[in-house]
Amino acid sequence: MSAIKDGLIITKRQLLQLSRVPEVLIFSTIQPVMFVLLFRYVFGGAIDTPGTDYVQFLMPGIFVQTVAFTLATTSVGLAMDMTKGLIDRFRSLPIARSAVILGRTLGDATLNIVVLLVMAITGVVVGWRPSSGIVSILAGFLLLMLFGYAMSWIGILIGLSVRDARTANNLVFLIVFPMTFLSNAFAPTTAMPRVLQYFAEWNPVSTMVAACRELFGLENAFGVTAGSFPSENPVLMSLVYIAIIMAILVPVSVAKYKRTSSK
């Protein structure tokens, strides 16, 4: 498939960018590391997580939050290309129209490997000890990569829809912050008002966090009282969510990209 081959050239471009402007990579890892330290040492002591110490509970939450921010990386990067006329050049080349966005999503997913690695090391330093086997742990990280990739496709749609990179950035924060905080990522959902609990239990971020906790060896993965279907089957539900996101967003984003010209 030439679309994939061309896409990989675009991916290579993004990795080349990282080597030319290493600050980008440094800043995209500093923020999650700060979150780990903040929650581990500042808020952690005040949050009660029955059956486990807080850092075991927290790390999967931070992992998911971090890959959720792939939404920002992709949408901001694409919005910048759109405003600089670079997209016009890509569109005038004899390559598949989908190659540019395919390459970008792959590039951003690759970046997640580095970020997750740095965070896992930070986690281990502050006391995170996944207790399942190596296969389960790797499965957990694979799931995180998949979720990040799905987020990247939402980012494509946002990057194509907004006026400029700054708008993309603001919009993404408005989406990602409620999604990650109205979830089981940082605190058990049991302390929330009933209505929020429903939201939190069906929230894909929650199912992802619970799935990772399960795969990293935590027994009570979700929280305490949750009895809904997603809370009982977090790995399955996470995969379903990822499949739904991809099934909708890939065709929609590709179609939109074909229609949109540089703004």
Add this chain to the structure above:
Amino acid sequence: MNNAIAASDLVKTYPKGKVKALDGLSLEVEEGTVLGVLGPNGAGKTTCVRVLATLLKPDSGSATVAGVDVIKNPDQVRKLIGLSGQYAAVDETLTGWDNLVMFGRLYHLSNSQAKARATELLEQFKLTESAKRAITTYSGGMRRRLDLAAALIVRPKVLFLDEPTTGLDPRGRLDMWDAIKDLVAGGATLLLTTQYLEEADQLADDIIVIDHGKVIANGTSDELKAQVGGEKLEVTVAPSSLLATKAALELITSHEAQVDEQFNRISIAVAGGSAALSDVVRALDGRSIEILDLALKRPSLDDVFLALTGHVAEIEEEAEVKPKGRRR
């Protein structure tokens, strides 16, 4: 001769504000020649290029580039064309070398072919020394040259240049003109849009003037200038010498002179540019008339518009869809 570019009755209306960016535009460019598309902002120049370069579908009309239908076979057209716009469309965080190699690979050159071509193009556009620096450190002129180089990777049959010198300083403009002249000497077919009559004059074989998405005049540069009235000489003298000067000028040029008494200035159409200038200086000197100021005025786009439409060029920025990012 075959037409390398042929467009007929192109219409494109933008939904926002229902602006007709193209209103029945037709043009032809013979193989190996340069067409200058001249017009003010908002005349439809960029839209025209975007349609011909397959970036935009027209509402109606038809166009072929190198014999291939732009609307039916855009993929085929993209293999044959190069496009360089008014905004350097390259990845600014990468180096010049990175960019050219990447675009070479996207044109499906092999890795070694892409590298060889990048080296060649950097040499051709005098960018070898800056090859390994990020584009962010380039001057406006260097960016534009790199952008042009990126459009030439596969030696396209047909090249579109959308306002290649807009926003450049005079030095950058001259460098760019040299680069374009070299291409033309190499036999490229080129469609070039510009706001500057002088640029079209320098680079183009034929010129079309467009306004409100329509062709309002066409011809060679000389034919257009004849329509506009060509060059004008403006002489400023002391009030007492006005009449004597007028008589002398009319004798030399056999045109009628206009006297502006407020500024003590006489303007007259001349042929032959600088040669006429020295004739005038000698003649006035011989009559002991002191020249306070002397200027040879080339017709500007405004003059062309005034002559062709009877109104000055209207600026309608919104009418054209352009990249918003003017930040560099």
